[in-house]
Amino acid sequence: MRYRTFSLSKLIPIFSPLVFAILVFIPNPVEAHHTGDHAVTLHVNDTWSQCALVLDPSLTQSEFHDFVKELAPMPYFRPMAGAKPLGKFNFDISFELWKTAPIQDYAGKWNNTFSHPSADHWLTGDDHTLGFSIPRARMGITDSIDAEIYYAPSPGANYSFFGLAMKYAVLNNPETGWDFAVRPSYSTLLGVADMSYHSVAADALASKDIGLFRPYAGATLLYGRASETTSKVDLNNETATALQWIIGSEFNWKHLSSALEADFGSINMYSFKLGVSF
Numbered sequence: 001m002r003y004r005t006f007s008l009s010k011l012i013p014i015f016s017p018l019v020f021a022i023l024v025f026i027p028n029p030v031e032a033h034h035t036g037d038h039a040v041t042l043h044v045n046d047t048w049s050q051c052a053l054v055l056d057p058s059l060t061q062s063e064f065h066d067f068v069k070e071l072a073p074m075p076y077f078r079p080m081a082g083a084k085p086l087g088k089f090n091f092d093i094s095f096e097l098w099k100t101a102p103i104q105d106y107a108g109k110w111n112n113t114f115s116h117p118s119a120d121h122w123l124t125g126d127d128h129t130l131g132f133s134i135p136r137a138r139m140g141i142t143d144s145i146d147a148e149i150y151y152a153p154s155p156g157a158n159y160s161f162f163g164l165a166m167k168y169a170v171l172n173n174p175e176t177g178w179d180f181a182v183r184p185s186y187s188t189l190l191g192v193a194d195m196s197y198h199s200v201a202a203d204a205l206a207s208k209d210i211g212l213f214r215p216y217a218g219a220t221l222l223y224g225r226a227s228e229t230t231s232k233v234d235l236n237n238e239t240a241t242a243l244q245w246i247i248g249s250e251f252n253w254k255h256l257s258s259a260l261e262a263d264f265g266s267i268n269m270y271s272f273k274l275g276v277s278f
Contacts, residue, residue, distance in 0.1 A: 040106050042122070045115035050156035051123045054115040055194040057232045059108070064228070065238050066109040072199060072224040072240040073265045074100065074130070075187040077150060077163035080259045080273045082207025082216035082250055083181035085169045086140035092257055094136045094275025101268040102128035132161070136275075144169040148185075163187040167205075177209035194232070199224035203246065214250035219243065222265070242266055252277070 043056050078098070086092060103110060105123040114123050124130055136150040148165040165185035172179050182204055189197035200223055207216035224240040248261030248271075259273040 040111055042111065042116040042119055043114070044117070044119055046117050048115075048157055049117055050154065051114050051116050051121065052158040053113060053189075053192045053194065054158070055228060055230055055233055056112040056115075059112040059233050059235070061235055063108040063112055064226075064233075064235050066107075067113050068197070068224065068226040068238040069240045069242075070103060070109065070267050071197065071226070072222055072242060073244065073263060073267045073269055074098070074132070075152075075161040075163065075189060075197070076199060076201055076220070076222055076244075076263070076269075077148070077165045077185040077187050078261060078263055078269065078271060079165075079167070079183055079203055079205060079216075079218070079246065080136070080248070080261055080271060081138070081167075082214040082248075083167075083169060083171075083179035083205040083218075084207060084209070084214065085144050085146050085167065085172060085179075085181070086138060086277070088140050088143050090140040090277065092136075092138040092275055092277045094138075094257060094273045096134040096136060096271055096273045098132040098134055098269055098271045100130045101270075103130065103267065104128075134161075136273075141166075144172065159192050160190045161187060162190055167203075179205075179207050179209075181205045194230040195226055195228050197224060197226045199240075205246070207250075212251055212253055214252065216246070216248055216250070218246040220246060220263070220265075240266070 045054060080096060105128060110123060132152050134150050134152045138146050138148045141147050146167040150163045152161040154160055163185060165183055167181050167183040169179060169181045185201045187199045201220050203218055203220045205216055205218035207214050222242045222244055225237060227237045228235045242265050244263050244265035246263055248259055250259045255276050255278055257275045257277045261271045263269040
């Protein structure tokens with residue numbers, strides 16, 4: 001009788017994205033950042049159960065400028081996929097986690113743009129990062145064009161993100177596995193009475209199929225514009241223009257789709273995707 005052998009190495013492609021996600025997205029409690037020099041007085045507003053985007057009268061123009069610069073990469077509709085199109089009438093439905101690099105939420109640029117439900121309810125945990133849960137839908141409009149949409153609510157807070165994108169495959173070569181695409185996108189901030197924010201971005205992506213993996217890289221030109229819409233402050237509009245770099249990899253197995261991505265800009269972002277394709 002022959003017994004089929006099984007190598008644990010076959011599990012590495014399946015579980016490595018999960019391990020990465022656990023390491024990146026589980027908060028690190030090693031260092032407490034909200035004591036000593038980082039201890040500031042929070043602006044308390046119990047209208048919301050979570051931290052809300054509310055401009056404080058003490059917000060300065062320079063703080064507003066820095067806030068918009070660091071905000072810009074967060075609602076940006078990152079690709080989370082390589083350049084290869086889905087194909088006409090094919091779909092990919094996914095749930096994603098986006099996480100920032102550490103931010104200075106004790107500084108005026110963040111402390112004076114957010115309110116808190118209590119005096120000890122900080123915007124971030126001890127790892128000083130922000131995380132967002134993102135549902136996304138992508139559909140192949142033609143064999144070379146994909147349309148995408150996302151909406152990210154913040155339960156208990158007053159803000160949410162919304163985005164649209166369209167990816168056009170300039171080159172799709174099944175023989176070599178190489179693909180190149182351009183991807184314009186639009187993102188906006190919803191639900192905030194004190195300010196408006198809109199951004200547009202243009203991605204250039206290249207990817208190559210290697211077995212079940214599809215590593216990809218690219219660059220993004222991002223432009224964002226914010227305006228205060230409250231009588232509490234008198235601030236000029238602020239814009240943010242940035243060149244960002246993208247590196248990531250898809251892992252596709254049957255109807256399972258997953259991806260890991262890092263975006264490097266004014267605030268680095270790290271993202272994980274798990275979805276289904278059909």
